[in-house]
Amino acid sequence: MCGIVGAVAKRNVVPILIEGLSRLEYRGYDSAGIAVLNQGIQRVRAVGRVSEMQNKANAQQLSGFVGIGHTRWATHGGVTESNAHPHVSKGEIAVVHNGIIENHDEQRQRLTALGYLFESQTDTEVIAHLVHYHHAQGKSLLSSVQASVKELTGAFAISVISINSPELMICARQGCPLLVGIGQGENFIASDVSAVLSVTRSVIYLEDGDVGEIREDGVTIYDGAGQVVDRKVHMSDVSLASMELGPFSHxxxxxxxxxxxxxxxxxxxxxxxxxxxxxxxxxxxxxxxxxxxxxxxxxxxxxxxxxxxxxxxxxxxxxxxxxxxxxxxxxxxxxxxxxxxxxxxxxxxxxxxxxxxxxxxxxxxxxxxxxxxxxxxxxxxxxxxxxxxxxxxxxxxxxxxxxxxxxxxxxxxxxxxxxxxxxxxxxxxxxxxxxxxxRHLPGSVQYALNLEPQIREWATFFANKQHALFLGRGIHYPIALEGALKLKEISYIHAEAYPAGELKHGPLALVDRDMPVVVIAPNDVLLEKVKSNMQEVKARGGELFVFADADSHFTESEGVHVIRTPRHVGVLSPILHTIPVQLLAYHAALLKGTDVDKPRNLAKSVTVE
The missing domain is CATH 3.40.50.10490 (Glucose-6-phosphate isomerase like protein; domain 1)
Known part of the structure; x- marks a missing residue:
């Protein structure tokens, strides 16, 4: 995994593939590559950003009418160019793949015994060699892919091209998202509609077991039994504008x-x-x-x-x-x-x-x-x-x-x-x-967003810390959990969340001056309990950062910092208190210099177990 795009057209598809992969960058990845058919398979791969791969493609003047591309998030094998997709078998078959092939070890041993040499540590290379094996037995590319997927265990979305069938691309889905984009005299595949928005809004979402034969003049979809099936064409309502940053930094x-x-x-x-x-x-x-x-x-x-x-x-x-x-x-x-x-x-x-x-x-x-x-x-x-x-x-x-x-x-x-x-x-x-x-919730959320300058100041205290603790009670405990998750996933500061009443049963041992403690303290029936829990932290020298409702009657003191959200909004209070913890994580990450939108080791759409 993590992103797939492919195209069959009467024009050079390399710009389409590169733009599609750029649209998929948000999903998280660590390498990228494309392969096109042009007097053989021409392939470019690079560790790092799509732009690095694009520079190599430009230098090689890569072009072709049929091609596939991929952004990889490492699962099997490290972050290396040899592990990057597409993978090629004997110079004839190229494959990109999202997901996990659970029986790849078994298939690797079988294919090695048949004389196939493996150049990567990935499970994906198994697919390329397996398709090649069936193709070498005289099967069509379509039949070869259909036979191969029946021998694979796991979840996958794949796309395959072959020098022996330069007019088409075959794709298959089992457990991982894959769609077909319908164009005028050209057609596409992608793991996410954002990858094809610049060329079409008409898409077919493949079902599990589907295998698609994609040509420039048409698309044929077969179900798991090999029967031709009709799949509904949808008009995507996702806008390209929504994929742009606008005036924001991230x-x-x-x-x-x-x-x-x-x-x-x-x-x-x-x-x-x-x-x-x-x-x-x-x-x-x-x-x-x-x-x-x-x-x-x-x-x-x-x-x-x-x-x-x-x-x-x-x-x-x-x-x-x-x-x-x-x-x-x-x-x-x-x-x-x-x-x-x-x-x-x-x-x-x-x-x-x-x-x-x-x-x-x-x-x-x-x-x-x-x-x-x-x-x-x-x-x-x-x-x-x-x-x-x-x-x-x-x-x-x-x-x-x-x-x-x-x-x-x-x-x-x-x-x-x-x-x-x-x-x-x-x-x-x-x-x-x-x-x-x-009705009043969006206005209250906007009020909370206006607290950003104060929260940005708090972030300077967190940016040089290694650990943080988040506390909440009742319905606000899950918001503490969400706050801790946000801080650790984008700033890489270790953070944990506990029900505030659980503090004395173990987590209190962690509290010292180097462990900032964030408290969700709305003006609800548990407020006095939360205040008692805060005293436990203060007595151990802990530094408290309290998100309190305007009517919670908190006062700042040494070691106790308070930011006041709007007056208590009742049953919807958890939604309101989510905003400050999101902003705290964002600004702490900025100060730490991490990649806010693409945190290390994580992907947007998790399609593996």
Whole structure:
């Protein structure tokens, strides 16, 4: 993994491939390469940025009418040019690949015995040699790819070109995202629609098991049984403008500041309807929600923390028992399925492999009540779910999720209130109160964004620290978790989060003057408890950095720094308190000089286990 682009055209496709890979840079990667057909396979690869690979391609005057490109995030094998994609077999077959081939060792041994020499440490090279082996037996390129994928175990998206079939490209999908872009007398493939937006908006999302034959004058798609199938053509609504920085220095900064707009767009359907209606979740939602006895949320990373927050809302507002599980753990343990349990999957991309596989596992256990909360239309997880609620965050480019997280929280809050309404658990006027709270939320978030200068000053204290502690209580504990995650993933400062009441049961041993402690302290029923926990830190010489509501009655003192967010916004307070911890992480990373949008070792869309 991490990004794929390919093109078949009557013009030189090298500029198309390079621009497509540049559009995929946000996904995270450590090397890049392209291969084109032109009197053989011409290939350029480079460790580092796409621009470095582009310079080499320009120097070689690379050109061709059929080509594939890739940005790699190292999994099998280190960050070297020999491990970079595309991989070539015997000068005849070139392959790019996202995902993991789980049986690559077995296939490597088999192919080595057949006389194939391996030049890399990657699992991908197995695919190139396997396709070549079948092709050498007299099979067409299409048949060779179809035969090869049946021998592969794992999750993958691949694209293949051959000097023996210079007019076409073959692609295949199993578990990792891949789409076909439909042009005029030219066609494309990509792992993300952003890679083809400059050449087409018409896209076909491949299904698991699909194999595509891509020619300049048409596209034929075969399912896993080898039968020709029709797949719907979609018009992408992603804009190129959303992929540009504009006046901002980083996409993360841009996306933090886009949150009032993203929240407004996500809330708009609710406000227009003036009610929390099951219809927001799709056809049949009213019948599904009537059956629900409990909820199980499956997610990973930041989306998992959104789920932890939602548990408080679902149990306090809807009075529905709720569990939240890390998707990659759920599918590998024996659980007790309840057919009346609503399975909620949360994913920004809709392609997160851990979450997708967890959903598949839930369905094998007999779960039929499924709901996807996602930011990308027509992605895999929504397509596999009975109900869907799309957030409207717009394209999120920065690896560290910001606006996707806060819009997920709005979607989950909407779910909680809708279930409460359906089950008759809202008192008179309560629905209107919740609608009013949502209406005022974007304005409160803008107020919090205006605190950026003060938060920037705090960041100077964190930038030279090695560790930090985040504390929260109740529904704000998941926000502390999210704050710690943001700080460590983009600034590389080790950070952990705890429920503040747990401090005395171990973490307090870590507290000293070199361990800054961030406290989420809203003016809610747990405020006095939080103040007591803060005294424990202060007594050990710890330095406290407190995000408090304007009406929390905190005073600054030696070792206690306070930034006041707006007055307490009630049930939506977790969303508001997310903003300061995002800004703190961003400015600490700036001072540390890290790559804010592309933190080391991380990728935007995680399509491997």
């Amino acid at each position: 996409f993360m900064q841009k996306e933090i500041h886009e949150q009032p707009r993203a929240l407004t767009d996500t809330i708009e359907a609710l406000i227009d309807d003036a009610s929390f209606s099951p219809a927001l979740f799709g056809e049949g939602a009213e019948e599904v929600f009537a059956e629900v006895e409990s909820v199980l949320i499956l997610a990973a990373g930041t989306s998992y923390y959104a789920g932890l927050t939602a548990k408080y809302w679902l149990e306090s507002i809807a009075q529905v028992p709720t569990s939240v599980e890390i998707a990659s753990e759920y599918r590998y343990r024996r659980s007790v399925p309840n057919p009346k349990q609503l399975i909620v999957t949360i994913s920004q991309s809709g392609e997160t492999l851990d979450t997708m596989e967890a959903l598949k596992h839930a369905k094998t256990l007999g779960h039929t009540l499924t709901l996807a909360i996602c930011n990308v239309q027509e992605s895999a997880i929504p397509r596999a779910s009975r109900l869907i609620l799309y957030t409207r965050a717009g394209a999120e480019i920065g690896v560290a999720s910001t606006k996707a997280f806060t819009t997920q929280l709005v979607a989950l809050f909407t779910l909680a209130v809708t279930l409460a309404k359906q089950h008759g658990r809202l008192v008179d006027g309560q629905e209107q109160d919740y609608l009013d709270a949502l």
